[in-house]
Amino acid sequence: MCWVCEAYGDPEVENGRWYLNPKNHSRNMYKIKKPDQKAAAYGSDPEAQSGRNIGEIMQFRFTDPDKFNQLIKEANAMKGSGPFQIGQVIPIQEAYKVVEMSYPVASMSCICRIHNRAQEERNEHEYSCTGLGVGMLKWERWPERYKGGVNFMAPDEAKEWLVKWNKKGMVHIIMTFGGSYVGGVCNCDYPDCGMIRNRVDYGIETGCLKSHWVAKIDYDLCTGCGVCVQRCQFGAIKFEVTLDKTNIDQLKCFGCGLCETGCPTNAIELIDRESLPGLREVW
Amino acid sequence: MTAPCTVPFDCKKCLQACPQAVFLVTAVKVERGKETDPKEPGAYRLFAPHRDKCTGCNDCIELCPEDAITINFPPLEA
Ligand code: SF4
Ligand code: SF4
Ligand code: SF4
Numbered sequence: 001m002c003w004v005c006e007a008y009g010d011p012e013v014e015n016g017r018w019y020l021n022p023k024n025h026s027r028n029m030y031k032i033k034k035p036d037q038k039a040a041a042y043g044s045d046p047e048a049q050s051g052r053n054i055g056e057i058m059q060f061r062f063t064d065p066d067k068f069n070q071l072i073k074e075a076n077a078m079k080g081s082g083p084f085q086i087g088q089v090i091p092i093q094e095a096y097k098v099v100e101m102s103y104p105v106a107s108m109s110c111i112c113r114i115h116n117r118a119q120e121e122r123n124e125h126e127y128s129c130t131g132l133g134v135g136m137l138k139w140e141r142w143p144e145r146y147k148g149g150v151n152f153m154a155p156d157e158a159k160e161w162l163v164k165w166n167k168k169g170m171v172h173i174i175m176t177f178g179g180s181y182v183g184g185v186c187n188c189d190y191p192d193c194g195m196i197r198n199r200v201d202y203g204i205e206t207g208c209l210k211s212h213w214v215a216k217i218d219y220d221l222c223t224g225c226g227v228c229v230q231r232c233q234f235g236a237i238k239f240e241v242t243l244d245k246t247n248i249d250q251l252k253c254f255g256c257g258l259c260e261t262g263c264p265t266n267a268i269e270l271i272d273r274e275s276l277p278g279l280r281e282v283w
Numbered sequence: 284m285t286a287p288c289t290v291p292f293d294c295k296k297c298l299q300a301c302p303q304a305v306f307l308v309t310a311v312k313v314e315r316g317k318e319t320d321p322k323e324p325g326a327y328r329l330f331a332p333h334r335d336k337c338t339g340c341n342d343c344i345e346l347c348p349e350d351a352i353t354i355n356f357p358p359l360e361a
Contacts, residue, residue, distance in 0.1 A: 058332060118295035118308050120321075143318040144310050191304040191333075201333075 001274070002212065002283055003079040004086055008180040014097075017212065019090065019174045024182045025102050027134050053083050054198060054207065076205045086176040087186070087195045089211040091257030091270055092162055095172045095185050099158040102132040102182065106150040107161060108139070110186065112194045114147060119192075124151035128165060130158065130185040135177060162187075171196065171233050171256040173208060190233045200234065209283045211255030213270035215248050221267035222246060228259035228268060250279060288351035291329035292321040297343035297352060298329075303336040306343075 002009075004018045014020035057075065060068040075084060090098070099105045109121035110129040121127050131139070131150060139146040153161060162172065162185070170187035173195060177183030190196045195207035215236075222245045229237045229246055236252035237259060239245075248259070248268075260268040273279050291298065291308045298306045307330045310319045319326045329351070331337075337354065344352050 061332070061335070115307050115309055116298070116304055118292050118298040140316065143316060144313050147318055197304075197333075201336075 001280070002088075002209070004088060004180075004209065007079075007081075017094070018180060019088065019182055020094070020097055020101070022101060024176075024180045025133055054085070054194075054204060057204070072202065072204055076203070078206075082206075084206040086180070086209070087173045087207040088209040089254045089256050090172050090174050090185070091211060091213055091255065092166050092172060092261060093257070094211075095162050095174075096159050098132070098174060098182070098185055099130070099153075099162070100155050104133070104136050104152050105155065105158045106131045106136045106139070106152045107158075108136075108146050108150040109148050111145060112186075112188070113192050116192045116194065120147065122148040127151060128170070128187050130162070130187070132182055132184050135181075135183050166258065166261055169231050169233070169258060169262075171254070171258060175207075188233075196233065205283070208254075210253075210273070211257075212273050213255035213257065214250050214253050214273045214276065214279055215255065215257070215259050215268050216250070216271050217246060217248055218267045218269070219243070219245050221265045222263075223265055223267075225264065227262045227264060231258040231262045233258070250276070251282065288329045288347070288349055289324035290322060290327070292319075292327040294348065296346040296348070300342050300346055302340065302342070303333065303338060305331050305333045305337050307332050 005016045008018040008021065008024055009016035010021045010023065013022070018024060057068065057071045060071060075082060078084070107124055107127035108129050108131050109127050110119070113119035113121070113128065136150060139150045165187040166172070170189055173186045173188050173193070174182060175184045175186055186193065186195070188196050190200055198204040199208035224239065224245045226239055226246065229239055233256070234252060234254045236249050236254070237246055240247040255270060255273060257270050260270055273282070288294070295308070298308055308327050309330070310326060311328045312319055312326045321327065339354060339356055341354070344354065
């Protein structure tokens with residue numbers, strides 16, 4: 001079972017999906033330091049805290065590779081009980097549900113693209129990240145984080161905007177900002193997304209868990225056009241010359257659904273990861 | 284690096300050209316309530332956190348107007 005759902009899901013709500021559990025979107029979850037109050041579980045300043053701990057691990061890559069590998073093992077074994085930001089890939093259908101239930105929803109610039117490519121996103125046409133919940137009302141406090149401001153969106157507007165990035169080929173990742181507080185849906189690609197890169201290149205799992213879904217091709221419908229191969233950010237699809245069709249390695253698949261939304265013949269469907277015994281524990 | 288780059292966020296040539304996405308830029312002079320000026324020398328710093336993935340293509344060195352980047356590969360064994 002998905003360990004985040006085990007810890008933060010409600011079996012009665014939306015199949016127990018943690019990110020569709022309203023509790024994890026609630027205002028109370030956003031922990032702000034109040035006078036005379038001890039810092040909350042994951043640090044008093046959730047936004048400033050997020051990502052910092054992974055950064056601390058990364059520092060050992062060159063100075064002490066053994067320690068680096070050991071810290072990654074420990075971080076993965078903590079399964080979210082540690083101070084790490086949790087991120088999980090979700091297909092766009094679930095991202096729709098998230099922007100419907102969260103308030104407010106705003107587009108903003110992507111912090112990873114700023115860091116990794118000095119890519120500035122200055123207005124709502126360029127913003128590529130989605131901020132969710134009350135944290136967004138305080139965006140002015142962190143001008144470097146929300147460089148250029150934010151653009152608040154109604155749910156329908158947010159959905160159209162998600163479609164725009166999905167069409168371009170971005171993977172949606174739901175992120176926490178302190179504990180299980182759901183703070184954003186990122187639109188990500190490799191190598192510029194830190195979370196995808198940390199997972200794919202270095203095996204740091206917590207920030208980029210696989211989704212609850214996995215892609216499956218209907219060979220009768222597939223024409224072998226190769227669109228899906230181009231859209232997969234995780235190298236899970238290849239063109240199989242022998243069969244003249246494409247082939248998805250479901251062990252590599254993150255269940256982002258980009259292949260599904262791109263396929264011109266609807267040959268790909270997303271199926272429940274846990275319906276396949278061999279993938280039940282692959283997150 | 285010979286002389287450290289002082290305006291990586293403003294220039295960003297190496298950051299955007301590297302096929303291996305080796306570089307990272309981050310604000311080192313964060314002021315509360317105010318965005319850091321990309322043109323202010325020293326407001327941002329350039330790092331190369333993924334430098335073990337560098338292939339030595341030299342694109343970054345050729346593009347850098349400040350001669351701020353050096354790459355060291357061990358010499359070929361004779
Ligand atoms: S996009 Fe669809 S039709 Fe084209 S190769 Fe992929 S599965 Fe086959
Ligand atoms: S195979 Fe499809 S669903 Fe799986 S990771 Fe690749 S694009 Fe995403
Ligand atoms: S020499 Fe290395 S760091 Fe410079 S652009 Fe090429 S791969 Fe990137």
